[in-house]
Amino acid sequence: MSDFGFYFNLGWEHIMSVEALDHILFILVLAAIYVLADWKQVLVLVTAFTIGHSLTLVLSTLNLLQVKTGLVEFLIPCTIVFTAIANLFKKGYSPKTIQVNYLLALFFGLIHGLGFANTLRFMLARDQNLGWSLLGFNIGLEVGQIAIVFIILLLAYLFIKLLKVPRHDWVLFVSAGVFTLALKMAIERS
Numbered sequence: 001m002s003d004f005g006f007y008f009n010l011g012w013e014h015i016m017s018v019e020a021l022d023h024i025l026f027i028l029v030l031a032a033i034y035v036l037a038d039w040k041q042v043l044v045l046v047t048a049f050t051i052g053h054s055l056t057l058v059l060s061t062l063n064l065l066q067v068k069t070g071l072v073e074f075l076i077p078c079t080i081v082f083t084a085i086a087n088l089f090k091k092g093y094s095p096k097t098i099q100v101n102y103l104l105a106l107f108f109g110l111i112h113g114l115g116f117a118n119t120l121r122f123m124l125a126r127d128q129n130l131g132w133s134l135l136g137f138n139i140g141l142e143v144g145q146i147a148i149v150f151i152i153l154l155l156a157y158l159f160i161k162l163l164k165v166p167r168h169d170w171v172l173f174v175s176a177g178v179f180t181l182a183l184k185m186a187i188e189r190s
Helices: 002-016 018-031 034-059 070-088 100-123 132-163 165-190
Strands: none
Touching: 002 132, 018 034, 018 070, 018 100, 018 132, 018 165, 034 100, 034 132, 070 100, 070 165, 100 165, 132 165
């Protein structure tokens, strides 16, 4: 059980550290189109991302999938750029128009999972229980992502409901800002 706690903290720190800026930016741009009333949809969205992330962590840790680190580090900001662009061109925010986000979260979670897989593979000792370690890491990651989403939804509430910023303007502002940062990351990593 101590492995579980260690990897839970590692998952939490993975999302809450400054080094996780690309991860935080992805969650930010993914959740930017939602409001506080959509919290259940956002939890499903974040869980879809974690599932994708977990799949590639498992496959990579078991040496069943290996992708060059440089390619993965380039693709991660590209997923953020793509998601930001998708937000910029959304016509509405009804559940039907934003359903594609679940697929984006799952698919792009696969790519983001590869970003940490090499580090995790080296950390796991042969005698540790892989299942408990990965479960702890993913639950820590999920809890961290939920905390970040909660902050994003509170900010959206503040701007949209209290400061009366139109929802479309909020989404454009957040998505354009994240797009700029992610594009800079992608260029630097290319």
